[in-house]
Amino acid sequence: MPTTISFLLPPIMLVASNIFMTFAWYGHLKHKGTAIALAVTLSWGIAFFEYCLAVPANRLGSAVYSTAQLKTIQEVITLLVFAGFSVFWLKESLTLNHAIGFLLIALGAAFVFRG
Structure with missing residues (x-):
């Protein structure tokens, strides 16, 4: 029987992972004078932590959400995190x-969550 934590922990982990990924993909835009090789290397290092959260979040989440629901949750989180990051x-x-x-x-x- 799924618990409340089963429903809440994956989205929370996806929020955290998305913050890392947003910084990996877009954080360097604030420092455009930095060499691209350094930006790529730093972004790759930041993305490692995103994977450390996203992979377990999806594994845990698959017990209570469908794959389509997990992907939808991720996309909505991406928009929210990106909006805050941009501002x-x-x-x-x-x-x-x-x-x-x-x-x-x-x-x-x-619509993905409609029964």
Whole structure:
């Protein structure tokens, strides 16, 4: 019988893993003067920690979520983390069009969870 922690732990781990991955993919954009080889090496190192969280999150999550649901959870988390990252790390503004686009994606994701 799945417990509350079975439902909550995988998304929490996916949030943490996505923070690492967002920094791995986009964090270097704040430091464009850095050599690309260094950016790639540092990004690869950061991505290691993302995998250390994402792989177990998906393994644990597969006990209570379908694969499509896990992927959908990941994509919604990606949008939320990226939105915060863009504003707070890259100092970029999110526009109404961004919000509408993200909302439409989230609405599409909701259909994956409909019985």
